[in-house]
Amino acid sequence: MVAINQQIAKTKVRDNYFEFIRGICIICVVLIHCDNGINLEDVDLYSFNCNYWLILRQLINFPVAIFVFMTAYFTNITKVKEKPLDYYISRGKRIVIPFLVWSILYSILSIVKGGFNIDVVKIIEKIIIGEASTPFYYIVALIQLIIITPLLIKFISNKYLNIMAYLITPIYLLILYVYTYTTKQALPLYATIFPAWFIFYYIGLHIKMNKSLVTQGRIVQKGKLVQKDLTKPLLLIVAALIFSIVECYILLNTGASIGFASSQIKISSFIYSLSIINFILVLKRYDFNTKRSVVTIIGNYSYGIFFVHCFWLLIVSYGMEQILYIQNILPVYELVELPTTVALSILSIIITKKIFGRKFASKFLGF
Numbered sequence: 147m148v149a150i151n152q153q154i155a156k157t158k159v160r161d162n163y164f165e166f167i168r169g170i171c172i173i174c175v176v177l178i179h180c181d182n183g184i185n186l187e188d189v190d191l192y193s194f195n196c197n198y199w200l201i202l203r204q205l206i207n208f209p210v211a212i213f214v215f216m217t218a219y220f221t222n223i224t225k226v227k228e229k230p231l232d233y234y235i236s237r238g239k240r241i242v243i244p245f246l247v248w249s250i251l252y253s254i255l256s257i258v259k260g261g262f263n264i265d266v267v268k269i270i271e272k273i274i275i276g277e278a279s280t281p282f283y284y285i286v287a288l289i290q291l292i293i294i295t296p297l298l299i300k301f302i303s304n305k306y307l308n309i310m311a312y313l314i315t316p317i318y319l320l321i322l323y324v325y326t327y328t329t330k331q332a333l334p335l336y337a338t339i340f341p342a343w344f345i346f347y348y349i350g351l352h353i354k355m356n357k358s359l360v361t362q363g364r365i366v367q368k369g370k371l372v373q374k375d376l377t378k379p380l381l382l383i384v385a386a387l388i389f390s391i392v393e394c395y396i397l398l399n400t401g402a403s404i405g406f407a408s409s410q411i412k413i414s415s416f417i418y419s420l421s422i423i424n425f426i427l428v429l430k431r432y433d434f435n436t437k438r439s440v441v442t443i444i445g446n447y448s449y450g451i452f453f454v455h456c457f458w459l460l461i462v463s464y465g466m467e468q469i470l471y472i473q474n475i476l477p478v479y480e481l482v483e484l485p486t487t488v489a490l491s492i493l494s495i496i497i498t499k500k501i502f503g504r505k506f507a508s509k510f511l512g513f
Contacts, residue, residue: 164216167426169445171209173488176455178206179280180483181463195476200398203408204390204418210284210410211419211495212426214343217288218350223299230296237281237292244512245285248453249278255457276338279456283338290340291347301350315345319413326406342411346419353427379425386421390414444488448497450513451488459483 226233253269256278272278276286301307318341325333336342393414397407409415444451462483499507507513 157193162438162466163430165442165448166439167445168214168216168448169441169443171212172444172448172451173441173484174206174209174485175281175452176459176491177201177480177484178209179456179459180480180487181459190357193357195474198476200394200404200408201391204387204394204415205398207390207410207415208422209418211343211346211416212423213284214288214291215346215350215423218291218347219354220297221295221351221354223351223354226296226299233295239509240512241289241292243510244449244453245282245289246273247510247511249273249276249282250457252279252282252468275335281452281456283335286338287340287343291343294340295351298348299350299355301348302355308352308384311348312345314341314414315343318342318344319411322411323413327400332403332406337409337411345416346423348424349420350473360480376425376428376491379421379428383418383425386414386418390418398456444492447492447495447513450507450511451491454494455487456493458487458494462487462490 222233225236250273253273257264257269269278274286276282276284298311301311322333322336322342325331340347390412392413394407398404406412410419448473466479466483494513495507498513499513504513
């Protein structure tokens with residue numbers, strides 16, 4: 147019984163740890179989508195607001211990569227190998243159904259905002275490619291990665307296929323840069339097709355199948371982290387962040403769009419995301435107990451927040467335009483918009499669960 151209780155306790159600690167990480171990631175996702183942060187095309191590049199946002203974007207340019215990594219990291223490898231159909235069905239229910247429901251709801255909202263101008267073909271097209279709402283490209287890319295998961299597991303076991311797999315994202319980035327600079331346009335669906343995020347998913351699967359990569363090394367007592375063991379991973383994050391900021395301004399000064407310069411999909415941002423994944427795995431080696439906190443609670447609701455936050459951002463930004471006149475000070479604006487949106491998202495999830503029940507809310511809305 148003691149052994150069972152210890153195992154349960156370890157599981158809770160581990161879950162809290164990753165829920166905390168999910169909480170940080172979803173907060174960053176919401177912050178990326180906050181109003182003034184995505185409407186800087188008309189802002190002077192030398193203004194305080196613009197420089198603040200560009201630097202902040204580099205700091206928070208990791209959530210999608212981490213979410214993709216964690217999806218692979220928590221994949222049931224045995225189930226994929228032995229019962230691939232069951233794997234597809236379970237993942238499909240969890241991902242595809244809420245995605246379609248919310249895509250339809252956001253499409254209806256778009257029709258209402260557009261004065262009921264209905265183009266059925268265009269609506270279906272937007273749903274398929276994940277453009278019904280700003281962040282839905284992530285779900286489309288994730289579905290692609292899930293579909294090829296059984297194949298990727300075989301790649302990991304083959305030396306040459308494994309090397310080829312690790313080259314997919316670098317080659318894609320090369321194509322992205324060449325296309326961007328030769329055409330002066332963004333690569334169509336550059337974030338929606340799976341090669342953009344492939345490396346993070348593949349690393350997650352690889353580590354899942356080779357636990358020794360992250361469990362080796364001594365475990366220290368709870369809370370007593372050895373400074374020298376964490377210094378290198380932290381310095382790597384700092385160096386990658388500086389590289390990301392430098393590349394951002396180099397891209398801007400060489401004619402790249404502000405959208406590409408601030409994007410999560412560029413060389414420096416990927417290196418930065420990988421450095422954070424490295425730190426997450428290093429820290430996981432320790433008996434590091436992230437107690438239940440506000441961030442952990444937010445992490446528990448992260449999937450629901452992902453789907454509903456864009457709706458609340460519309461409401462919150464409209465309300466702030468009517469009441470608060472702080473748009474000229476972006477940090478202050480976000481200081482209000484971000485927590486308000488997250489709080490309303492969580493509140494709406496809780497209320498929905500109470501009204502429709504947990505099973506319905508989870509199956510159809512991702513709550």
